[in-house]
Amino acid sequence: MNKELNGYVIYCKDTNSEVAFGVVSDDYECIAxxxxxxxxxxxxxxxxxxxxxxxxxxxxxxxxxxxxxxxxxxxxxxxxxxxxxxxxxxxxxxxxxxxxxxxxxxxxxxxxxxxxxxxxxxxxxxxxxxYFGKNLRGIRTAGLYYFGKELDKLNQAELLYLLTILRGPNYYLKRPDKARERYIFLSNTLFETKLISKNRNQKNIKSQLSFKNNQLQPIKSASIPYIIEKTDNEQQKLTSTIDIKIQSFAKQFVSKSKYPLSIIAIKNNKVVAFASSYGTDYPFISKSNVGSTLKPFLYCQLRDSGISQLENFDAVKNSLNWDVREAGYYKSYLNLSEALYYSNNNVFINAASKNNIDNSIAFLADIFKRDKSEFYPSSILGATKKGISLFELASAYSSFFSLKNLTDSRKECLIILNKIFIDKLGFTVENAFLKTGTTNDNKERFAILGNPELTFAVLRNENAINDESKEGGFMKEISRNFSKFFKINKNYLWI
Missing domain, CATH: 1.10.3810.10 (Biosynthetic peptidoglycan transglycosylase-like)
Incomplete structure (x- = not known):
């Protein structure tokens, strides 16, 4: 079904107008x-x-x-x-x-x-x-890229310019003087062959073209079901949930990173931005263990099941005799709030075991709308049978902590996650949250941050050359980029 949409133009919202931001394509080229x-x-x-x-x-x-x-x-x-x-x-x-x-x-x-x-x-x-230069093919693609317009909205001068650069788009784009010479030559030719009037020819020559260079991106068909609100088969157009400003931030965040990254943003249960070093479908289809990012859900489940916020549990060893790795030992015993802040695995295993670990497993299965058989006791540490995608993780946080779903335990949890946000990122945003997750051997790192209205999920993939222990450079990169984002988008604060 999605393959049938190849070549459709994807639009997103920019205030009150629509902007073309991509073309459905499983190739690297945009062919509208x-x-x-x-x-x-x-x-x-x-x-x-x-x-x-x-x-x-x-x-x-x-x-x-x-x-x-x-x-x-x-x-x-x-x-x-x-x-x-x-x-x-x-x-x-x-x-x-x-x-x-x-x-x-x-x-x-x-x-x-x-x-x-x-x-x-x-x-x-x-x-x-x-071919129209860069990764563009087709005159519709060229009109959207160079002028930000569909074909039926292009004027005569704009159409003529697109014909002008046909013979060598990369050559003429780098030499505007040569492009201008050929443009005038073609207009005169069309006049001499009586295809346009003298008046039209003069208007063409006097026209001052305004170029948009609207960046279009090839969007893989596997991504489409997650971002589309409306399909117009007659115009081969898709209206998406994407927010152009947030999408621009996400794309730049990935493109400028020294690490291979993937990112997704969900606002009011809709995908508003996504980008990845590994293709636009990666945040949706790639699944893996997600480490400690599941602990906030478990915290709320355990608190609602009667575990006291101040009850202490062994932070060094666990009742299941699992050999688990900890980021560090802060105290031999920690309460649930401290364990969430420090991401202590032993405490969560011990608390879940006391409360019946099957209850925690069933709770996680319900959160991710999966069959219980896909979750194990080790899911307490972020492991699942089929893995969890970045989209699923962000969606779970967005829904679980939405304003309409906030319970006392979830508000309590968010206070802890806000402290993690401030301490790890080094700047303050009222009520913003952060939770990180590290999988075995530090090969993949997760960060879930934002607020219940706008939730970001970021994945740093393995990169041996720039690999640093635990979060290190990853957190610095997130801090640098998101400090700018939150300053620009102050309206995303929640109360």
């Missing part, structure tokens, strides 16, 4: 499909690129001969002999090598296209596959 290609654009293309398009069958011998003569006269390549059909074939094959074998494949493909598609369909294929 369009059922609408302006007829005038097709006429312009034929005039500029292949005047005999409607006469040949994919290969234009006269065009090739003419280009050879002109190039010979000039002493350099000034004309190409490729037809529009050959250019479509090249874009579909994605092979730009200057070899005889590539040219042969391109020629065969062009003839096949002519046999299987009408001329109008070939023009549609051209505009949906043509």
């Amino acid at each position: 499909n369009s059922n609408y290609i302006p007829n005038r654009l097709k006429h312009y293309l034929v005039q500029i690129e292949d005047k005999r398009f409607f006469e040949h069958k994919g290969i234009d011998i006269r065009g090739i001969s003419r280009a050879f003569v002109e190039n010979l006269k000039a002493g350099k390549i000034i004309q190409g002999g490729s037809t529009i059909s050959q250019q479509v074939a090249r874009n579909i094959l994605k092979d730009n090598r200057k070899t005889i074998s590539r040219k042969l494949r391109e020629t065969i493909k062009a003839i096949q296209l002519e046999s299987n598609y009408s001329k109008d369909e070939i023009l549609n294929l051209y505009f949906n596959n043509v």
